[in-house]
Amino acid sequence: MKEKSFAVFIVFVLLAFQGCAGITPPPEGKPPIPLKKANLEAVFEENDGLEVTWEDAKEVRDFYRGGVQHKAKAEKLFREKAYPEAMKLYKSSNDFFDKLLQYLDEDWAEFPLFEGTNIFFFPNLLEADNYLKMGLILKATGREGPAQSNWKRALSSVKKSLRSERTEWGLTLQQELLGLLGSKI
């Protein structure tokens, strides 16, 4: 049954995203996508609604929605300083993103769904932001070493994001991470 589900998953990926191969990096000199347009709130709004559970997720789109939805919950808890609960949700959010990144590892500012309907698709950037926040939680709880490891992973993810889509959001995140890591990179 698992093999069948996996095969179905692969077929969907191949059918739905067959146009993704051969994507070229964004041209140098082109202005980045403004933060006003592509930002966390906009991503949350696009993925609000029917809740995706890990058990029900079958396709790339489900894993993306699941990751975003878990992140939305984590952000709320992070603001409330409910760190252990937020940490769990950041991790589960990244579990969703890790899964889909095995099949589609680029970020898109205009990801085509159907009939001219596009959405933001930023798994790398969102994963980077999750690692950043997890690092901040670890630092706040006195665990500087693991915090640094998380920020390094965040930096790697944000670089991947910027290679496929140059966004102000990504550039801001990269700047923040470089500041946090200081001379440790």
Add this chain to the structure above:
Amino acid sequence: MKFLEKSPVQVPVLLDKEGKVGRLFGLWAQPTSYLIDRRGMVRSRSIGIVEWEAPEAMRIIDQLLQER
């Protein structure tokens, strides 16, 4: 709508003009069919054209209708 004028059906047909419901359901392909049970839980999702008169589809619908 033109199709429904020509071929009326006996079930409610609603039009999601602004794509709000599609967004809330995380729709990413058309057509997509959802089966929702009496409690309002999504029990099945099918992407693509579905043969609703096929034995498997009928079995699932019958099973959902029997639930209380």
